[in-house]
Amino acid sequence: MPRLFTGIALPMMHKTALSILQSGVPEARWIDTSDMHITLRFIGDVTPTLGNEIAEALARETWAAPNIVLTRLDSFGKGKPRSLHAAVAKDEALTRLARVHETLMQRLGLPPETRNFMPHITLARGRGWSAYDVETWLATTALPALPPFQPDHFNLYSARESRGGGPYVIEARYPLAP
Template sequence: MPRLFTGLELPRNVADQLSLLQGGLHGARWIDRDNFHITLRFIGDVDHGVAREVVSALDRVRHGPLTLTLDGLGSFGGNKPHSVFARIAPTQELIDLQSEQERVAQRLGLKAERRTFVPHITLARCRGLQPGAVAHWLSLRGGIMDLSFEAERFVLYSSRDSVGGGPYVVEEDYPLVA
């Protein structure tokens, strides 16, 4: 069964800039820059029939290109931080694209996503780190520059069943055209 999700790729120059932030957080498991992406909709482990339906349904999503801007760093997990990330400024266009993919998934019978969409790029997984260490890392690197880029397609990724972080494979790509 493939494990699938949709996302937006990063241009090489953006991934390179983000990779410079990595390090200095002992015990973090850093994501390889080739696996940086913005997840739009986690689909999960599905059988091959459902995977074919997902490919077909996503082919009907129509949306224009997106301008995306990195606007800071953050962490998920509160007092038990589990990841650090680069934030993407939420735009209405990005939210609309993610919402359409959520509707596609639900029409195919997949469970609704429980979590609120927070556009981000995971930089590291942080299992077992103290919140103070993560806060210190964020304070040292928190002044991330505003960095914008264009997304001209979204992709359907597959991953192996693991604890996250890749490797990810682009199974299909879908152009974002005006």
């Protein structure tokens, strides 16, 4: 069963600039530059048949391109940090894109996503991090000034079964209209 998710890949300039930040937190599992993306909808482990249905459902829609602006560095799991990320500014087209993906997945019988959509680019994952180390990294690491970008497509990705993680494989590309 493939593990699937939809997401937006980053321009190489953004990936390179973010990869330069990837040091300074002990025990961090830094995300490979080639795997950096903005997740739109985590789908999970599905049968090959359902995977094909998902790919076909996504192809039947017309999608508007969002405007992507990186705003700050942050972490998830404040008291017990578990990931570092670059936050993405709220954008109506981006929110709509994620919301329609959610609706399509539920129509295909998948359970609803329980977390609110918080667009971001994961830079590192970890467990047992010191909150002090994470706060120090956030206080001393500056997000580079990167220009906004408007992607021309999003991807259906697959990851390793049951565990997730990269390397991610692009299973299908879907155009975004400007």
